[in-house]
Each structure stands twice: as structure tokens, then as C-alpha cells.
Amino acid sequence: MRRDFQAAHRTRAPQPIMSLALSRDGSASLVSAVGEIDMSNAHLLTEMVEFLCRPPVPLIALDLSAVRFFGAHGISALLRASTLATSVGARLIVRDPSPFVLRVLGVTGMARHLDLDVSSTSAVAPVSDGVPRPASRDPLTRPPVGVPARLPVWAKSSASTFSA
Template identity: 30%
Template sequence: MGEAVMTTRRQADGAIVVDVRGTLDAATVDALRQALVSTLHSDRPLTMIVDLTFVTFMDSMGVGALVAGYNAARETGTRFVLRNPSEFVHRQLRVTGLADMFGLPAAAPGPQTYTP
């Protein structure tokens, strides 16, 4: 089981950015899910960006936490954006069939922001 560090900040345009570092697995996903859902319900931003640049591992529970965030964003009318998923994270989302839902291309290009 790994460790993850999450920080939340607001950009000048009002978007909320959740920076995630480390691993998303059974030991860490509850904190991510809670951060995403509670921020969406309390702040109701127009856009939530989840920056995955420094996520080194993600299992099915990590995928589930992102789906929970995506669903909560839809409920609040917030655009949910994944930023800079690593090749590993991108592959996990492709394998689970969720890459399309998150607006990811068929192959992981260099660092970019993807919007559904």
C-alpha cells in the first residue's frame, strides 16, 4: 500500500485544482474521494481539475475514486478535467473502458489537459 498527497487550490479563473501525488490504492483512495466530493459540494466550482502528473500507481480503487469525482461533478454541474495523466494512469483508464468517459484519447500523448 502506498501514500498519496493531495493539495487543493483555486486558480485565478475560479477553477479548483486538486494536485495528486503518489499512489492511488486501497490505502489512499478514501482521502481522494472525500477531497473531490466535499470540495465539489461545498465550493461548487464551474471546473474541477484533477492533476495526475505525479501519480505513480493507480489500481481499480483509484479509478473508482475518479469516477466518484466525475459523477459528483455531473451532479453539481461542474466540468471535471483530468490533467497530465501518466502513461500508466492513462492505460488503467483505457483497460477499464473509462478513457472515453474522461475524454482521453486512444493513446497517451505528452502532458496535456483532457476535458470530457
């Protein structure tokens, strides 16, 4: 039985957490990220931009539309990549960030420091401070349609129980 278990795990290839795809057209490059950008792989994004920052001075677009998770290391990687591109005279554009990425960049204030190209306007709600944010169906801020919002503890009656 032990051999069957080991054989089954050897035949299954591990799924990548993130994948990067590169397409080029002259000095313009498009890097598409898919998956999760976290501490285990954020450096790959920076290294890709560093690789692309060679003469002729390029235009680099990072397509983050398929990114499902974007943590602090992702923010750091984007800021490093942006600084690196600017230092060599290149232009770095963050193209179509997913609602999750857009929310993280908006909440942290980093959206102001990046060149964002948000072309799917239906997914973005304008805000008075000029920072785009996901529209009202954002799972981080609003419950799905048909699900009541969780009441704060102080608003519940004394007979109700708290469940997380």
C-alpha cells in the same frame, strides 16, 4: 541494542503513499496527486472533490501527472468524483494523467467516460478508437530499448529453460 533499533524507527517519519495539493483561483480548483492511488487512500480523492463541489459551481482539474500507481480503487474514485461533480453542475477534468494512469484508463475503457486533458502530446499515441494511450515506450507493453522481448513459451526451443 533493542533500544537503538526502537529509537531509530521512532525518529524516522513514514513516507506518505499519496499526497494531495490544492490550489484555487476563484471557482476553479486544481488538485495535484503525487504517489500511489490505491485502496488505502482513493477515498481521499473523492472526498476532496466532494469538498470542492460547493457553490459557485466549480471547475475542478485533477492533475495526475505524478501518479506512479493507479489501481481499481483509483478508477472507482475517479468515476465517483466525476459523477458527483456532474450531479452539481461542476466540470471535472483529469489533467495530464501519467503514462501508467493513462494506460489503466485506456485498457479498462474508462478513458471514454472521463474528461481527459492530455497536453503532453509527445507522451501519447493516437488510437483509432479515439482513446489516447501512452506512446510505444510504455513499460507495460514494450521492453526498454536494448532489451529483447520475451518469447512465448511455444517459441522457445525444447532445450531452453523457462525462468520467470
